[in-house]
Amino acid sequence: MAILEAKNLVKTFGGLTAVDRLSFSLEEGEIYGLIGPNGAGKTTVFNIITRFYRADSGQILLRNNGQEVELLDLKAHQIPEKGIARTFQNLELFPNLSVLENLLVGHHINLKTNILQEIFRLPSFFRREEKAENQALEMLDFFDLLERASRRAGSLPYGEQKLVELARVLMTDPDLLLLDEPAAGLNASETQRLAVRLRKIRESFEITLFVVEHDMDLVMDICERICVINFGQVVKIGTPEEIQNSQEVQEAYLGGEES
Amino acid sequence: MKLSELIRSHPYAKYAAAVMLFMLVIWIDTHIGLFSSRHINLMIRVIYYGIVALGFNFLLGYGGQISLGHAAFMGLGAYLTANLAGNFQINFLPVLLISGFIPMVFGTLLGLVALRLERLYLAIATLGLGVTIQQVFQEWETFTGGYGGVRVPRPEMFGYVFAYSHHFLLLISLILLAVMILSYNFARSRTGRALKAMRDSEYAARSLGVNLVKYKLLAFAASSFYVGIAGSLYAYAERFVHPQIWGVELSLDMLAMVVIGGLASIPGSLFGAAFLVLIPQISRTIPLLNRITNINFILTGLAMIFVIKFMPMGIYNWLELKIIMPIIREEVQIEQRHRGLGEDDHGNPGS
Numbered sequence: 001m002a003i004l005e006a007k008n009l010v011k012t013f014g015g016l017t018a019v020d021r022l023s024f025s026l027e028e029g030e031i032y033g034l035i036g037p038n039g040a041g042k043t044t045v046f047n048i049i050t051r052f053y054r055a056d057s058g059q060i061l062l063r064n065n066g067q068e069v070e071l072l073d074l075k076a077h078q079i080p081e082k083g084i085a086r087t088f089q090n091l092e093l094f095p096n097l098s099v100l101e102n103l104l105v106g107h108h109i110n111l112k113t114n115i116l117q118e119i120f121r122l123p124s125f126f127r128r129e130e131k132a133e134n135q136a137l138e139m140l141d142f143f144d145l146l147e148r149a150s151r152r153a154g155s156l157p158y159g160e161q162k163l164v165e166l167a168r169v170l171m172t173d174p175d176l177l178l179l180d181e182p183a184a185g186l187n188a189s190e191t192q193r194l195a196v197r198l199r200k201i202r203e204s205f206e207i208t209l210f211v212v213e214h215d216m217d218l219v220m221d222i223c224e225r226i227c228v229i230n231f232g233q234v235v236k237i238g239t240p241e242e243i244q245n246s247q248e249v250q251e252a253y254l255g256g257e258e259s
Numbered sequence: 260m261k262l263s264e265l266i267r268s269h270p271y272a273k274y275a276a277a278v279m280l281f282m283l284v285i286w287i288d289t290h291i292g293l294f295s296s297r298h299i300n301l302m303i304r305v306i307y308y309g310i311v312a313l314g315f316n317f318l319l320g321y322g323g324q325i326s327l328g329h330a331a332f333m334g335l336g337a338y339l340t341a342n343l344a345g346n347f348q349i350n351f352l353p354v355l356l357i358s359g360f361i362p363m364v365f366g367t368l369l370g371l372v373a374l375r376l377e378r379l380y381l382a383i384a385t386l387g388l389g390v391t392i393q394q395v396f397q398e399w400e401t402f403t404g405g406y407g408g409v410r411v412p413r414p415e416m417f418g419y420v421f422a423y424s425h426h427f428l429l430l431i432s433l434i435l436l437a438v439m440i441l442s443y444n445f446a447r448s449r450t451g452r453a454l455k456a457m458r459d460s461e462y463a464a465r466s467l468g469v470n471l472v473k474y475k476l477l478a479f480a481a482s483s484f485y486v487g488i489a490g491s492l493y494a495y496a497e498r499f500v501h502p503q504i505w506g507v508e509l510s511l512d513m514l515a516m517v518v519i520g521g522l523a524s525i526p527g528s529l530f531g532a533a534f535l536v537l538i539p540q541i542s543r544t545i546p547l548l549n550r551i552t553n554i555n556f557i558l559t560g561l562a563m564i565f566v567i568k569f570m571p572m573g574i575y576n577w578l579e580l581k582i583i584m585p586i587i588r589e590e591v592q593i594e595q596r597h598r599g600l601g602e603d604d605h606g607n608p609g610s
Contacts, residue, residue, distance in 0.1 A: 081468055096458075106467050
């Protein structure tokens with residue numbers, strides 16, 4: 001059963017059609033890649049799913065925990081509650097918050113304290129806050145970032161900031177994680193370690209990964225299925241081998257005879 | 260050192276220590292009479308402007324929103340107090356709360372504007388609202404007494420009338436302590452973190468499920484509540500409210516307090532307020548400078564430029580980082596050497 005199913009998505013910016021009748025679906029538990037040349041509309045797809053953009057038409061169904069939800073009816077801040085979380089192409093950390101605070105903001109939707117409990121520090125506040133903090137520390141431990149907990153997030157080196165963003169988004173307890181160029185700005189060995197870590201994340205947290213990436217080695221290495229898009233339309237969907245041997249895909253990247 | 264360890268381990272102790280200083284002044288005043296009533300009134304002014312700065316910090320320092328109309332909410336709090344206490348003889352505490360709640364409602368309405376506007380545009384829109392409300396204060400004579408102003412009776416609580424300014428200083432210091440502690444609790448919680456997250460990156464906050472509409476409105480509501488309460492305390496302290504001071508200059512002073520004292524810093528708010536209150540007093544005593552009209556605005560402007568350039572975290576955080584922390588750390592180290600501890604195993608904040 002598909003966890004996410006997009007049907008005939010259309011998104012135009014003025015006269016430009018960024019996403020053009022795009023349909024695809026993700027199976028539960030797989031690592032699914034979305035690739036394509038620059039400007040193909042990959043990030044636009046992510047922004048539509050997470051409701052940062054309003055799609056012109058189409059449907060996105062989320063089947064999760066026995067429920068079926070039409071994502072396009074929701075507001076952006078309701079998306080994480082449904083089990084979808086994302087990272088950003090250009091890091092979007094909270095640079096002036098500590099690493100621990102960044103993770104606690106990630107836990108925002110799962111931490112159920114209200115203002116009265118907070119300002120009067122009722123016992124329930126301490127119980128819930130402590131539980132959240134322990135969970136955040138465990139998460140930092142998973143990413144080998146424990147000794148960075150009290151550092152200002154903006155002061156960490158770039159590679160570690162990317163890990164903090166991953167740790168933070170996992171604190172929302174997602175079922176489907178959208179990763180927008182997780183390897184951007186990483187060197188070859190860091191990218192290899194990222195591949196190992198992404199597989200480990202999938203196993204440990206039992207989630208589905210949806211990856212937009214330019215680094216072909218990483219995509220071919222970790223993805224079980226790949227969707228290639230160009231000018232907002234599907235070029236081909238298939239396994240890494242099928243994609244690598246596809247004539248259409250090569251044309252999309254290198255330019256074909258006609259079109 | 261026991262005291263420094265206590266202050267370091269719990270922020271409430273820091274606030275209590277600050278308030279104890281005010282108490283000490285009261286004690287000295289009643290027993291020795293070192294301070295004149297002018298000094299006492301200055302300290303009262305530092306405290307109610309401190310509450311203003313705390314409120315404004317929730318808007319600017321935590322929430323990342325701006326308003327140049329908050330002076331109007333302080334004025335609203337002051338006039339409400341003048342009317343409720345003067346015409347209806349209501350007690351101090353209910354008056355204080357009502358003078359906070361009604362500006363809070365207006366502040367939330369202003370927050371609805373903030374949902375549509377950002378930065379400069381938001382500043383201009385709120386400025387417009389502030390000027391409009393000030394005009395209303397000048398014209399609505401039944402409520403405000405117009406240009407003539409309105410008198411405020413002495414604060415009365417449980418049948419006791421605060422007839423001496425040092426008794427009122429005692430009361431207002433305790434209110435400050437309560438407000439600081441509640442502010443700390445608010446800032447160090449899910450809600451406070453959501454505000455700071457919204458300030459740092461609206462995109463990321465939204466993607467993690469932070470409802471921006473709710474938290475923007477909350478920032479405006481909380482700040483107007485504080486400012487309204489401070490307006491009420493202003494009315495009780497000065498015992499006269501006139502429409503002239505609720506203008507743009509006061510809103511800009513609020514901004515300056517927060518920037519100079521420290522963005523998103525609770526003790527910093529108090530520092531900023533003290534700075535803005537004391538500048539006119541100090542510049543008045545310096546020859547030559549006191550001949551220049553508007554010297555206070557010039558000095559405030561220079562201070563803001565200096566702080567933004569050299570200590571962007573504000574005066575208080577700069578002092579704590581560069582002056583107080585090294586002293587405390589040294590004390591701890593010396594003490595440990597006496598105890599024969601080789602190294603710091605108390606989880607001293609490293610680097």
